[in-house]
Amino acid sequence: MKKFSLLLAVFFTASLLHAQDSLTIRKIYDEALVNGKAYESLHYLCKNIGGRLSGSANAQKAVEWSKKLMESYGFDKVYLQEVMVPHWVRGEKETAFIIDGKTRIPVPIAALGMTVATPKEGITANVVEVRSLKELETLGESVIKGKIVFFNRPFDQRFIETGHAYGMAGDQRFMGPAAAAKYGAVGVIVRSLTGSTDDYPHTGATLSGPGTQQIPAAAISTKAADKLSNMLRLRKLPLVKFYFKQSCQLLPDVLSYNVIGELTGTENPNKFISVGGHLDSWDLAEGAHDDGTGVMQSAEVLRIFKAIGYRPKNSVRAVFFMNEENGHKGGSKYAELAAQNKEQHIAAIETDEGGFTPRGFSFDGVSKDFIKSINDKYKAILEPYEVDKLTIGGSGTDIEPMKEKLPGVVLIGYRPDSQRYFDIHHTPNDVFENVNKRELELGAAGMAAFIYLIDQHGL
Amino acid sequence: MKKFSLLLAVFFTASLLHAQDSLTIRKIYDEALVNGKAYESLHYLCKNIGGRLSGSANAQKAVEWSKKLMESYGFDKVYLQEVMVPHWVRGEKETAFIIDGKTRIPVPIAALGMTVATPKEGITANVVEVRSLKELETLGESVIKGKIVFFNRPFDQRFIETGHAYGMAGDQRFMGPAAAAKYGAVGVIVRSLTGSTDDYPHTGATLSGPGTQQIPAAAISTKAADKLSNMLRLRKLPLVKFYFKQSCQLLPDVLSYNVIGELTGTENPNKFISVGGHLDSWDLAEGAHDDGTGVMQSAEVLRIFKAIGYRPKNSVRAVFFMNEENGHKGGSKYAELAAQNKEQHIAAIETDEGGFTPRGFSFDGVSKDFIKSINDKYKAILEPYEVDKLTIGGSGTDIEPMKEKLPGVVLIGYRPDSQRYFDIHHTPNDVFENVNKRELELGAAGMAAFIYLIDQHGL
Structure with missing residues (x-):
């Protein structure tokens, strides 16, 4: 120029x-x-x-x-x-894998702020993918109980200001874990709140405090979320499991x-x-x-x-x-x-x-x-x-x-x-x-x- | 947020x-x-x-x-x-040093587009720092002849649109080398056209073609430009020299x-x-x-x-x-x-x-x-x-x-x-x-x- x-x-x-x-x-x-x-x-x-x-x-x-x-x-x-x-405090660095039969695929993960630790040996469970709190409610306890709920509604790219996309997706991170706990989920993973397709977990606070039922909750990278979603679609539910481990605590x-x-x-x-x-x-x-x-x-x-x-x-x-x-x-x-x-x-x-x-x-x-x-x-x-x-x-x-x-x-x-x-x-x-x-x-x-x-x- | x-x-x-x-x-x-x-x-x-x-x-x-x-x-x-x-074509990667007595300080440099090569052994000469074409003219041949002219007018940070700062500083790169050649300069170095203080040379075209007298010309990083300018101010002219070598050519x-x-x-x-x-x-x-x-x-x-x-x-x-x-x-x-x-x-x-x-x-x-x-x-x-x-x-x-x-x-x-x-x-x-x-x-x-x-x- x-x-x-x-x-x-x-x-x-x-x-x-x-x-x-x-x-x-x-x-x-x-x-x-x-x-x-x-x-x-x-x-x-x-x-x-x-x-x-x-x-x-x-x-x-x-x-x-x-x-x-x-x-x-x-x-x-x-x-x-x-x-x-x-x-x-976050404690030790979190670890996570998608378990596909005998294969373990590492997943970039970060505990959500204010959430709780997994048991020391971590959590392994089948995954239920949902796109909204409403979908969670529709599935109910019979489907959710004992599972890891995976909130995976992406940013709506059509907004001109990205804050709107964040606002529209944010209920998954903020309300999702507490809502899933009510239906007996053992853990929650959330697609990172970003419009970019990247390898980083995006942390952030989740609802906590008196009256809130706590289960371990974490954000996974958008690339890992896409991969997991694809595998769930192709392999059918029981074959794919998710493992994660975190040791955060509230002092x-x-x-x-x-x-x-x-x-x-x-x-x-x-x-x-x-x-x-x-x-x-x-x-x-x-x-x-x-x-x-x-x-x-x-x-x-x-x-x-x-x-x-x-x-x-x-x-x-x-x-x-x-x-x-x-x-x-x-x-x-x-x-x-x-x-x-x-x-x-x-x-x-x-x-x-x-x-x-x-x-x-x-x-x-x-x-x-x-x-x-x-x-x-x-x-x-x-x-x-x-x-x-x-x-x-x-x-x-x-x-x-x-x-x-x-x-x-x-x-x-x-x-x-x-x-x-x-x-x-x-x-x-x-x-x-x-x-x-x-x-x-x-x-x-x-x-x-x-x-x-x-x-x-x-x- | x-x-x-x-x-x-x-x-x-x-x-x-x-x-x-x-x-x-x-x-x-x-x-x-x-x-x-x-x-x-x-x-x-x-x-x-x-x-x-x-x-x-x-x-x-x-x-x-x-x-x-x-x-x-x-x-x-x-x-x-x-x-x-x-x-x-640029040819081999350029090299440059500020020579301060026995010390040689490497300088990030890039030949300007359309300029000519130095002799194979490079050019070593004293440096005349100027801030404008007008200053070059005022100094004239008696000061410039045999020297490397160093154009060092920085971006004016006050502009809101940076293109204006570029426009105001750009004559140094585009017109400077040809102008310095007229007064017998042996080479030209130009402060990179950027408002940022960094370690990269910013290349770009300089005036060329029929009727234009060509001498080797190159851009140096803004950090190197600041350093050289400081040394010229503190050490007085004859003690500081500049060396550069480039092998670009027009095919x-x-x-x-x-x-x-x-x-x-x-x-x-x-x-x-x-x-x-x-x-x-x-x-x-x-x-x-x-x-x-x-x-x-x-x-x-x-x-x-x-x-x-x-x-x-x-x-x-x-x-x-x-x-x-x-x-x-x-x-x-x-x-x-x-x-x-x-x-x-x-x-x-x-x-x-x-x-x-x-x-x-x-x-x-x-x-x-x-x-x-x-x-x-x-x-x-x-x-x-x-x-x-x-x-x-x-x-x-x-x-x-x-x-x-x-x-x-x-x-x-x-x-x-x-x-x-x-x-x-x-x-x-x-x-x-x-x-x-x-x-x-x-x-x-x-x-x-x-x-x-x-x-x-x-x-």
Whole structure:
């Protein structure tokens, strides 16, 4: 590709809301793209700390380091918020085989978060493949009892945003094991929640807690799922068995922390706009896109404001939530304490869909009129930065509890491009090397720009 | 991330232009995302053929395979278009060192396309670092003569679209060597044209041909460029020298081909809408994103039409241009023959900015009124597919000659997200593994959708 002739250096192309806003947003982007710190901080988090599941030593390291990082940025306040979190551990690496007569075919497998161990010798059983919870119900106890249930409904590739495909397939992982247990299944394996055909198990939490009947449950790779499904179809049920072994367990709850940094508002110190992601991550890799990018972007928003000398009218907080992956305790605690302290929350942005190139923001539970007004006000000024898709949609697990506890807050999801997320989500591939520096920085800048606009002109 | 609760299966959300259009576009996407062939075809091109520089045996293999591929898709016409192309060969792997007293620091280097060899023993000389052609001119012959000129202006990170940064830095590679030769330089090294700080040389063509004075010229990695620049600053000029050796040469021109597939229009067989990329690629890797994705998407557009039973009113062509990288001979020949044959060309789309997630289309040399009208007509129907950014901008090197030869044609550039392109562009990393299946497929579907709209409703 060559296009030297056709390119112009047009820096200030935004349809101006106000000239000052346009200039400030340009400064925000320049700071993020030229002096950005998110990428090197993410490198530290991924390479010097790594995976950091709630309750683990690494999670505690991440808390302490995050606090120091924000302190080094010179925010007005940096503090920890105590929260008790579950402490689930994977134990030894899981093993699994498809047993086809005398042949044992190894299967990439990972226990689901919060699930239980198999007996020490593992489980061997016949397999019942189902595509839905409804199908499970139709088959009932007479078919299911004593079997391993295999949930194998794939992603629907027709969705443009992959999060929709994840949402539509996700009940298998989250509800499937508990549902199968009721019919006497001895174990559950779930097709990994991804649209890609690959060799990695994609872990993730399954339903647990009081009233939930637990049987061992694990995710297998999509390639293994296709293979197993084919064999079941060709060989008939009794000839094919499945074996798996895992030694995970749930230990007593542990004291952990949300990590919070704040720039105190010059006009309304008790009014808040927050941006946050989750500090905990799955243990299979480094929690780079899920959600190292989100927390590093959140701190970067406040760092950018300080660097360009912007002092917000309202207080702006970066919140590193603990325990998004297997309990949501940090998010609940944050909302609870904010309500207790009678804080007024204007808006909360969550960034937990990967550090990919920005698309825009989605607004949780708002009216069509609200969206029209937001678009009328802000779309044109965000368009040159390619972060102008402002739609009705989800926000995020960590800020959802604010809806009930803090009436009036507008909950916002930061929406990066979704195409690559579920290739690496909850897998051994969620590592620093799969994060692009500019995509990460553009996300931080986009959120800083939008928070600046909210701070100046409201929603 | 977990968001099972907030997601809805909304398939038909487009603001409808016509209900039929909306349905057809949905069919196009379903075909691309569920039954897409572009990814597996790209795999073949990358892994079974590989790098395919004009004039090479691999380029010829690619021509023959592409013709067979399109024939297997059952297009109405598939044919080759003869074109003579340059045959530049890299020769042995290049070597380079920074010489710092007695220390030799190896430097990742690649000869620029179309440049000449060094003497067999290589070149050793002092280095003059410049940031621009203007600076070269200011220094003049007294400083430059006998030296190696080192062009080291980095990408301007502030641009949102990276193509602009490439455009602004590109004169160093394209014009720099010929300009330095005029002042008596013995060689030129250029900072690789990328915004990323990495260990790879990014090759690419430099100006050549009659009237151009040639001296050996090569790209060095950005990390090596930073190191060399630092050493020059700290050690003063005479203590640091640079050595490089390359054995590239320009052989006699070779007969090659554009490869063309066509669905003949049911109403206007002599009116054409084309979509194309270039089949040739640099020799350092597999030409995956540059431009394997582009040619595979172009064929996929026609395959999708056939698969869903859409028979276009106007003829639709997929054009695999030869020799985009170092001569543009295929693009020139195509325009020349189209004019000779009195073909009427409505629109031509070029896809040569990588197989990344779609953003939209840019229209070459059109008026603001034209863009407003295009947005009024088509933005809403493209928005749910995230390919709705319709702007004034560049089209592409291969279709540019049509502007002069075929008055009235609208030249359109397919615009994927630009953030990752120059990380891998013209490097050993431009391989199949760096292409995401869905991003590739969404691009093909986006172009098919837009060509469908042009075919039905014009521009």
